[in-house]
Amino acid sequence: MKKINLGIIGCGHWGPNYVRNFSTMPEARVVWVSDLKEERLTHIRQLFPGVKVSKDSNRVINDDTIDAVVIATPTVTHYKMALRCLQAGKHVLVEKPMTTAIKEAETLLSLASRCKKTLMVGHTFTYNSAVQAIKELIGQDKLGRLYYLYSSRTNLGPLRSDVNVLWDLAPHDVSVFSYLLGCLPVKVSAQGASYLRKGIEDVVFITLYFPRNIIAGIHLSWLNPRKVREITIVGNKKMLVFDDLNTANPIYLYSKGVIRKQISLPYYDTFGEFQYIIRDGDATIPKVAMKEPLTAECRHFLECVMTRKEPHSSGRDGLNVVRVLAAIQSSLEDKGRLKEVR
Numbered sequence: 087m088k089k090i091n092l093g094i095i096g097c098g099h100w101g102p103n104y105v106r107n108f109s110t111m112p113e114a115r116v117v118w119v120s121d122l123k124e125e126r127l128t129h130i131r132q133l134f135p136g137v138k139v140s141k142d143s144n145r146v147i148n149d150d151t152i153d154a155v156v157i158a159t160p161t162v163t164h165y166k167m168a169l170r171c172l173q174a175g176k177h178v179l180v181e182k183p184m185t186t187a188i189k190e191a192e193t194l195l196s197l198a199s200r201c202k203k204t205l206m207v208g209h210t211f212t213y214n215s216a217v218q219a220i221k222e223l224i225g226q227d228k229l230g231r232l233y234y235l236y237s238s239r240t241n242l243g244p245l246r247s248d249v250n251v252l253w254d255l256a257p258h259d260v261s262v263f264s265y266l267l268g269c270l271p272v273k274v275s276a277q278g279a280s281y282l283r284k285g286i287e288d289v290v291f292i293t294l295y296f297p298r299n300i301i302a303g304i305h306l307s308w309l310n311p312r313k314v315r316e317i318t319i320v321g322n323k324k325m326l327v328f329d330d331l332n333t334a335n336p337i338y339l340y341s342k343g344v345i346r347k348q349i350s351l352p353y354y355d356t357f358g359e360f361q362y363i364i365r366d367g368d369a370t371i372p373k374v375a376m377k378e379p380l381t382a383e384c385r386h387f388l389e390c391v392m393t394r395k396e397p398h399s400s401g402r403d404g405l406n407v408v409r410v411l412a413a414i415q416s417s418l419e420d421k422g423r424l425k426e427v428r
């Protein structure tokens with residue numbers, strides 16, 4: 087079996103996780119790692135002595151033996167880096183968000199399709215086994231008709247300077263919500279504030295309006311005393327809380343709800359009356375086999391490159407998330423005015 091030769095560009099906090107994961111996979115060979123910082127290359131050299139390193143990403147992109155490139159550089163560089171890789175005939179796995187503009191994402195998508203290369207985006211949470219278990223629970227109608235969802239993604243830092251907290255963290259929630267609901271929000275609104283650095287929002291509150299009268303809230307912050315990674319989903323049969331920081335028991339499924347019981351017969355000239363009964367049942371903990379989501383993502387990328395199948399987090403999904411983020415950004419700049427998703 088021919089191995090897939092990989093280059094990984096960007097080895098700050100996140101990139102080394104790709105090097106570690108791909109290095110354990112028999113179908114892959116990590117040939118190059120590139121980073122602008124010498125100390126990051128020294129770090130990689132120490133951990134993975136067999137890997138070639140360079141400060142110049144052209145060494146990776148122009149190497150004819152390289153089949154695929156993983157891009158884990160800062161967000162604002164994703165577009166140009168992915169464009170160069172696709173133009174050089176490489177398959178690409180680019181970190182989230184795919185780009186910072188809709189036009190750029192469209193360009194990457196059409197280029198990948200024209201040159202028949204895999205374009206995949208690092209929507210890592212959609213590879214999380216708890217998120218996949220939730221998707222199954224929704225598919226089996228365990229939650230009933232969905233009312234609303236909300237997500238808290240807060241921490242004290244890490245602060246980024248190339249993008250605001252929206253472009254940094256919302257790709258996770260937008261990709262997960264769209265995956266779970268099987269559709270994109272139609273309209274969005276958002277408010278936020280820049281407390282630490284002018285023009286870079288560090289706190290954002292978002293509302294997404296999905297079809298079927300489902301609303302979703304997202305609270306994002308780099309300026310919060312607690313690290314929270316939590317999603318709540320409320321349906322008319324059951325309610326669910328997913329705590330990504332609780333690795334042993336990430337999902338709690340609550341048999342709680344409100345039953346609407348008709349207590350008088352409707353007549354032609356009167357409305358029926360209803361009694362609302364609180365149903366406060368048990369909480370159960372569905373079993374979830376915890377695996378590192380990035381391992382599943384990396385394995386899937388290799389499979390897509392080898393079989394040419396459409397990735398689970400495809401370039402099209404990358405574009406869709408950018409479309410939602412762009413609408414949220416527009417609302418943020420317009421004091422929370424409702425915006426349509428283009």
Ligand SMILES: NC(=O)c1ccc[n+]([C@@H]2O[C@H](COP(=O)([O-])OP(=O)(O)OC[C@H]3O[C@@H](n4cnc5c(N)ncnc54)[C@H](O)[C@@H]3O)[C@@H](O)[C@H]2O)c1
Pocket residue numbers: 095096097098099100101120121122123126141142143158159160161163181182183208209210211254
């Ligand atoms: N999917 C996830 O769960 C997840 C988690 C964390 C970060 N990310 C994404 O990964 C990307 C990187 O995040 P990070 O936290 O590692 O950032 P980081 O700033 O720690 O690392 C980025 C690295 O890229 C290097 N770099 C910049 N320009 C380069 C170039 N032209 N050539 C080579 N190297 C270059 C920098 O020197 C730096 O070391 C971001 O897009 C972020 O959104 C995704």
